[in-house]
Amino acid sequence: MTSAPTAAPPAIVASALTKTYGPSVALAGIDFRVAPGESVAIMGASGSGKTTLLHCLAGIVAPDSGSVSLATATGPLEITALDEAGRSRLRREAFGFVFQQGLLLPELTAVENVALPLMLTGVDRRAAEQTAAMWLAALGLAGYETRRIGQLSGGQAQRVAIARAQTTGAAVVFADEPTGALDSQTSAEVMDALIRSTTERGRSLVVVTHDETVAARCSRVLRLADGRIVDEVSTR
Ligand SMILES: Nc1ncnc2c1ncn2[C@@H]1O[C@H](COP(=O)(O)OP(=O)(O)OP(=O)(O)O)[C@@H](O)[C@H]1O
Numbered sequence: 001m002t003s004a005p006t007a008a009p010p011a012i013v014a015s016a017l018t019k020t021y022g023p024s025v026a027l028a029g030i031d032f033r034v035a036p037g038e039s040v041a042i043m044g045a046s047g048s049g050k051t052t053l054l055h056c057l058a059g060i061v062a063p064d065s066g067s068v069s070l071a072t073a074t075g076p077l078e079i080t081a082l083d084e085a086g087r088s089r090l091r092r093e094a095f096g097f098v099f100q101q102g103l104l105l106p107e108l109t110a111v112e113n114v115a116l117p118l119m120l121t122g123v124d125r126r127a128a129e130q131t132a133a134m135w136l137a138a139l140g141l142a143g144y145e146t147r148r149i150g151q152l153s154g155g156q157a158q159r160v161a162i163a164r165a166q167t168t169g170a171a172v173v174f175a176d177e178p179t180g181a182l183d184s185q186t187s188a189e190v191m192d193a194l195i196r197s198t199t200e201r202g203r204s205l206v207v208v209t210h211d212e213t214v215a216a217r218c219s220r221v222l223r224l225a226d227g228r229i230v231d232e233v234s235t236r
Pocket residue numbers: 021024025026044045046047048049050051052053
């Protein structure tokens with residue numbers, strides 16, 4: 001008798017990542033892993049390689065050498081071995097993204113913005129908007145479904161961006177300065193919403209930030225300098 005397969009926990013493992021841009025060494029050999037349910041902050045001075053690391057982990061940029069693999073229910077999937085079409089599909093289906101300016105579509109309503117990634121994976125509009133409304137409610141935005149993005153505050157718009165990153169059930173959410181445009185009170189609220197909505201479901205969060213108070217809310221903080229990890233602290 002065969003037992004039912006157990007789903008492998010989603011996690012990313014990166015080994016010996018390097019990336020140069022002409023004379024600039026962005027990544028000089030980085031080993032990184034993120035466990036399910038973990039939130040990791042990546043800090044470091046401007047130019048230390050934070051965004052490049054995030055982009056290599058998420059399959060946006062191909063490293064010059066090294067590997068990145070995503071644990072899936074059917075075993076590890078080597079992201080660095082995929083072609084651009086494969087990486088693009090993985091980004092749509094397995095990853096969620098939150099950027100400093102939410103990159104929401106201003107001509108769409110909140111619920112349409114959040115439903116869009118699901119519709120791109122083939123879910124019909126009605127079902128996608130139902131899921132989107134559920135995520136908006138989970139992020140404290142019930143009643144805001146039909147507002148256009150320009151009719152929301154910065155913090156509300158960022159929560160729409162977080163809802164959008166969650167709808168496809170992303171294994172890993174990547175965030176690059178997600179609170180960079182917000183005041184400190186709103187930043188704390190948005191960060192808590194981002195961490196809670198991601199890690200409560202056993203998903204992983206990787207966030208690039210310059211803000212120590214944002215980083216302190218994560219379960220681990222990495223510091224980069226000149227493309228290397230120079231410090232790593234678990235906060236709990
Ligand atoms: N597309 C690119 N073309 C050329 N050089 C690049 C490119 N992207 C990054 N770099 C260089 O790689 C290095 C690391 O850049 P990266 O954006 O990863 O740093 P960062 O730590 O995220 O910086 P910041 O905090 O200023 O956003 C820098 O020297 C940068 O100039």
